[in-house]
């Protein structure tokens with residue numbers, strides 16, 4: 001299907017937007033009037049520019065407050081419409097979007113609305129144009145798709161049809177099945193937007209919080225399926241009003257937008273991508289370290305029971321292991337400053353297919369510099385710049401490391417990497433969620449918010465079906481201000497143990513001190529037995545319980561080398577999340593710990 005994007009989705013002037021849309025591979029655009037009005041190009045020149053870029057102009061919009069008005073107003077509205085038809089003729093666009101009236105002067109009279117829209121359609125038809133009527137969720141009298149359809153049916157004019165916008169339809173949790181019964185050919189245009197579930201004024205929700213498909217909570221595949229069942233064969237067109245996208249790099253937003261459509265088409269089976277291979281776990285996490293952070297990470301790894309088992313053949317890179325937990329310390333990446341997670345690796349049953357899928361979803365390939373004889377690691381770059389390596393089930397990458405011969409430590413019972421905690425750059429949180437969801441086919445777990453010492457935080461978990469790969473993405477709800485302590489957004493690796501009390505007893509490293517107030521509150525909140533709470537307190541273990549009785553027991557290290565820390569988790573009874581309720585306790589404790597040295 002053709003793919004289009006409304007100019008309102010991305011930042012910049014009209015030229016910036018057109019360039020971005022074309023570069024991302026869109027076939028067409030919806031031209032917003034504002035973008036035309038502020039452009040120094042004439043409509044003719046815009047038409048030429050779009051043609052040069054290979055973009056069609058699929059829709060001109062919006063035309064507001066047209067229908068169901070008193071006669072004098074109707075004359076003025078028709079006159080206004082003629083001026084817009086002039087512009088459309090010069091642009092070479094044949095469809096104009098008329099959104100349902102929000103005017104207090106509009107009359108609640110379907111017959112009047114239908115007859116006036118029919119007059120408008122007559123004039124449009126005279127110029128080879130057509131009218132797509134869209135019910136805004138906050139329309140004065142017409143606010144649902146079925147109401148707009150009744151009016152279009154009543155008008156019964158060949159140049160009058162519907163514009164269906166997923167936001168307006170799905171934000172109203174309307175009855176949907178009837179969409180499939182709309183007369184073939186009467187859906188003139190389809191606009192797609194996702195959104196998070198929010199309880200708020202629907203206009204504010206629409207104008208600030210729309211997202212690209214796959215980034216929010218709406219069931220877009222079902223909606224689009226119904227529209228296709230009604231015979232729609234026009235473009236899939238994104239219309240996303242979003243405060244962050246409006247001020248982000250348009251080239252990047254357009255790629256994010258295109259990825260959302262490719263992923264949606266894949267879910268609709270309109271266009272098949274290489275299927276996502278099964279993933280078998282997080283095979284290693286790589287930290288970039290320098291002369292200051294390297295030593296503190298080594299001390300911590302030893303204290304956690306890791307052994308420095310391997311040294312890279314050609315690079316200053318160390319492999320540390322304990323059971324299936326692997327950490328790589330890379331001193332070759334010399335970005336000055338804190339230690340940071342600069343890469344992680346996921347085991348795929350078919351790395352090459354994983355990579356082909358990633359490419360089809362416009363994931364940037366990671367330039368992988370390798371010496372002869374070294375394992376070929378497929379790699380892509382995540383939205384926050386982290387490299388994601390895709391490794392084979394046989395872990396052939398380990399042969400790049402020569403054994404150190406260091407005797408293997410007894411360990412502390414750590415079994416495998418449970419999850420990574422990756423704080424995301426403010427502008428790329430939604431992009432990251434869609435990236436992992438589509439490229440690696442990770443499911444969205446719950447999205448949550450919590451009040452942390454340095455601001456409100458949002459978290460979104462993503463995981464594969466059998467939960468061997470879990471990522472906890474976090475972001476501050478507001479872009480950070482000037483007072484942002486360095487510990488505000490650290491990254492971490494969590495390792496799984498089967499018995500956290502035994503593991504805690506075997507550790508030999510500084511634990512994060514957890515305040516007594518926390519344990520007093522915990523005992524009260526969950527009615528826990530005294531001796532259990534005493535054990536948790538003795539080891540600095542935090543606790544969470546979900547609504548089905550699943551439990552998480554976890555503990556943290558202080559922040560190491562400026563930005564990273566480790567966590568140990570024991571999951572009981574199918575606990576599926578990350579203990580977000582305890583994140584504020586951890587953040588405050590980490591800051592106390594830094595202040596006290």
Ligand SMILES: O=C(O)c1ccc(O)c(O)c1
Nearest residue numbers: 062099134165206207239
């Ligand atoms: O917010 C609006 O006014 C507006 C305008 C045009 C649309 O297609 C729409 O969905 C919303």
Ligand SMILES: [Mg+2]
Nearest residue numbers: 134165191239
């Ligand atoms: Mg719309």
